Amino acid sequence: MDQSRYEYLLLLGDNSMILGHRLSELCGHGPSLETDIALTNISLDLFGQVRSYFQYAAELKGDAATEDSIAFTRFDRDYRNAILVEQPNEDFAHVIVRQFLFDSFHLPLLEQLVNSRDETIAAIAAKSIKESRYHLRFSSEWVKRLGDGTEESHQRTQAALDHLYPYLHEVYNESPIEKEMKKAGIGADLATVEAISRNTIEDVLTESTLMLPKIEPRMVRGKQGIHSEHMGFILSDLQYMQRAYPNMQW
């Protein structure tokens, strides 16, 4: 099996899955009916992408692997998502800022993957790109509204940014697998992605009257499987059904 390509698919899929799971926790709890539906829609978009990545990963893995076994039966160390997407839904500002930081990265990432030498990855990216473009539009609109809104919304959004922004560094930081995939013409060039993402963030923050935090990046290694204390709780929710009823089907 093509181990590196498999691992790269996990890197791509796990970010969407864990963020999608965080958003799904808001189902029925959004601040208004309209935002509740919007966030759940984004969650479903992300899970749709995860399915495509993991169906392909299961194909590469062989050995009776399925999209479900890959999604739900790995141990925490085998998940490759960044720490950023694990961060909890403290308040609406955290939800929006986490989404915005991720979207600012996700869209240029997909724009590169469209040209991947791996045709399946290129096809998944091409399908996901419109979704991601809308996610970025949605989250940046809300960052502007909250940042340039009331005193309280500004304060909370700045607090969320101060908390979440230091985790963004990890997302840009090329891991060995990402380096290998870039060289093979399969993966994205994260330096280019980072430059576009930083531009987007700067533009939106200026309009939002928010300050880019001057905080040292956090040296976290979610992409290598070293997760935050939140991950165990996420997985116990996410994996419950497959652990309790192995191989269950809806």
Added chain:
Amino acid sequence: MNKKEWPLWEVFVRSKNGLEHRHFGSLHAADADMAIENARDVYTRRSEGVSIWVVQSSDITASNPEESGELFEPAKDKVYRHPTFYELPDELKHM
């Protein structure tokens, strides 16, 4: 943010090109841009539409139900105003 301050908007969706926009329902939003985005998520997520209009509900002037007698009843016995006595070719759609 107090969502009670968000005004109500009426949403009109064109389900496909060539058809007219139809009233789909209403929702709350802070302004027109947000109303479009909310409408996209609330009313078109099962691909019901290709175009959205929103208008603030307070901008709509409605007829008064108490006046429905003089407004609508006179038309009831004027059956000759309907073009039902013509035969339409099958090719004509959406009449």
